[in-house]
Amino acid sequence: MGNGDAELRKIPYPYRAMLAICSDLDETPDRQVYHEIMRFLNTTETTAMGPGVGLEVGNTIYFDMPPDQFAYWNTDDAGRAMVRDLIRSGHIDCLHSYGDLAATREHATRALDELDRHDCRLEVWIDHAVAPTNFGADIMCGHGDEPGHAAYHADRTCDFGVQYVWRGRVTSVIGQNAPTSLAGLLTRRAPLASARTLAKEAVKQSLARCGRAKYNMHASNDVLRRTQLRDGRRVHEFLRSNPHWGGVSSCDTGREIGQVLTEDLLKRLERRGGASILYTHLGKISDSRVPFNDAAVAAFRRLADAHRDGRILVTTTRRLLGFCHAIRSVELSVENDTQGVRIRLAPAPGLVATPNTTGACDLDGLTLYTQDPQRISLCVGDTPMPGLRCNPPDESGRRSVSLGWPSLRFPDWD
Numbered sequence: 001m002g003n004g005d006a007e008l009r010k011i012p013y014p015y016r017a018m019l020a021i022c023s024d025l026d027e028t029p030d031r032q033v034y035h036e037i038m039r040f041l042n043t044t045e046t047t048a049m050g051p052g053v054g055l056e057v058g059n060t061i062y063f064d065m066p067p068d069q070f071a072y073w074n075t076d077d078a079g080r081a082m083v084r085d086l087i088r089s090g091h092i093d094c095l096h097s098y099g100d101l102a103a104t105r106e107h108a109t110r111a112l113d114e115l116d117r118h119d120c121r122l123e124v125w126i127d128h129a130v131a132p133t134n135f136g137a138d139i140m141c142g143h144g145d146e147p148g149h150a151a152y153h154a155d156r157t158c159d160f161g162v163q164y165v166w167r168g169r170v171t172s173v174i175g176q177n178a179p180t181s182l183a184g185l186l187t188r189r190a191p192l193a194s195a196r197t198l199a200k201e202a203v204k205q206s207l208a209r210c211g212r213a214k215y216n217m218h219a220s221n222d223v224l225r226r227t228q229l230r231d232g233r234r235v236h237e238f239l240r241s242n243p244h245w246g247g248v249s250s251c252d253t254g255r256e257i258g259q260v261l262t263e264d265l266l267k268r269l270e271r272r273g274g275a276s277i278l279y280t281h282l283g284k285i286s287d288s289r290v291p292f293n294d295a296a297v298a299a300f301r302r303l304a305d306a307h308r309d310g311r312i313l314v315t316t317t318r319r320l321l322g323f324c325h326a327i328r329s330v331e332l333s334v335e336n337d338t339q340g341v342r343i344r345l346a347p348a349p350g351l352v353a354t355p356n357t358t359g360a361c362d363l364d365g366l367t368l369y370t371q372d373p374q375r376i377s378l379c380v381g382d383t384p385m386p387g388l389r390c391n392p393p394d395e396s397g398r399r400s401v402s403l404g405w406p407s408l409r410f411p412d413w414d
């Protein structure tokens with residue numbers, strides 16, 4: 001969108017693309033593995049995999065699960081305290097349903113009451129396998145938004161703050177919020193398997209054009225859309241991506257992620273200027289002592305290089321969704337006077353327009369192309385936004401101003 005002397009840039013300056021590693025915690029064995037994975041991804045401390053890569057990567061949590069899997073009610077007091085700290089810091093940002101064993105509204109209520117009691121807030125919901133509390137009816141076969149069912153909880157969960165929902169939709173397309181393209185799916189390494197993956201994605205596109213609602217998001221290739229749950233509640237649904245040539249369920253684990261986060265994938269994402277939420281399960285590993293193998297470690301170091309070089313902004317699922325929500329819904333007005341150009345932003349309902357408890361807000365990184373950056377001031381309503389940065393021309397040759405992107409602070413533990 002543009003207005004007068006201002007036009008929104010799709011991606012925060014100076015980056016060309018955005019990526020969130022959205023990991024479902026299925027089969028994570030214990031809190032030690034969960035913690036070590038998070039420490040490797042989010043700090044530069046020494047870990048079992050060597051020095052951490054210092055990115056910003058979130059994770060998911062659920063509550064009622066079989067005892068052989070890490071979950072909130074399964075772990076000990078130290079594990080639950082760790083989860084709460086990571087929620088407050090923004091590093092656990094998604095509910096992955098309430099778990100396989102959560103079959104009633106009472107299970108959901110118990111979990112939400114626990115989060116509320118400890119002042120923990122989550123705004124992203126991700127359906128899990130065949131959990132009864134899922135929201136998705138066509139793919140994930142849940143009842144969480146079905147009034148009258150024993151597992152119905154959408155009213156309580158949405159009132160708690162959940163506004164972003166994933167209901168099982170995964171695409172093979174590299175980079176969303178960009179024109180749909182099947183380029184990059186075919187590979188000489190596996191011509192038949194990759195051709196099948198390409199054909200499946202092409203069929204989804206065709207079915208969407210024929211009116212099949214199940215695949216609407218595949219046709220638009222938008223990372224986010226406004227939709228309605230079965231109980232009438234309005235939410236933002238998002239699309240995840242696994243662009244591996246073997247299909248959306250191929251190499252979606254910590255032991256195989258090195259085959260997904262390839263140099264070719266990162267370059268293609270950057271060229272397309274897209275935003276992508278990667279579907280994976282980092283806790284599915286082969287060795288709990290060293291959760292990531294050499295290929296996975298190399299892949300994350302490659303991703304860290306792309307982030308530090310200002311090419312791909314790596315962040316949590318919640319922050320990516322909030323930014324994408326902001327750039328598609330914020331309204332701009334431009335006022336010119338003798339003192340310069342004042343741009344006013346009117347955030348849409350549901351946006352976090354001022355820093356929350358993690359120090360982040362949905363307007364972080366907001367970048368506006370303008371002919372004369374030095375004359376720009378920015379307000380949310382009548383409130384001035386401090387720290388506006390003037391940027392040199394980017395790859396388009398245009399100058400811009402932007403708000404900063406403060407990093408989340410990973411919790412310190414003794």
